[in-house]
Amino acid sequence: GAVVSQHPSRVICKSGTSVKIECRSLDFQATTMFWYRQFPKQSLMLMATSNEGSKATYEQGVEKDKFLINHASLTLSTLTVTSAHPEDSSFYICSAGQQTWGGYTFGSGTRLTVV
């Protein structure tokens, strides 16, 4: 149980274009999902908290207009990187949790390369 599906797993895009990353909870409902970014050999940095049916809460220093988050249903959250630049290249990971077991399951991650 508690499977989170994230795709695409890898994406290469041109500078200035937008990329959408999807995160789905497959066998449970997730009212809250988290989006993290991880640069090589660094920790997972929380970008934003995605709440179903309401606006996402962004961490300090994360541009909300650049990283658009939509949590339209209890099983789907999307992160759109708009007008991507090479410095946005990173590993993006979502996670979702269940109240019943307390832990959080991570998606498999999306490696974004902006060229």
Next chain:
Amino acid sequence: QQPVQSPQAVILREGEDAVINCSSSKALYSVHWYRQKHGEAPVFLMILLKGGEQKGHDKISASFNEKKQQSSLYLTASQLSYSGTYFCGTEYRDDKIIFGKGTRLHILP
């Protein structure tokens, strides 16, 4: 707000034990432990809640000292499969999990 993990890196021989520590400057609601293999997403190991508790499965266990706002992860009789980077994630009242910088564990045969 980011928890502090120590040590930053550990090299062990198979069968040896390791302890990874995680401390916070703020009152904690819970502590999560994850292991991440290179190029993969983190995998949940365990969660420890307020009230001070210990948990464990197999040869991996953890403790949570609420008063000291610290948690420790214990790896006993380490196996090659234990290699990876271990992250503690601290959860505060706002339900966000903030991760430490990680502890790289390398097990030698």
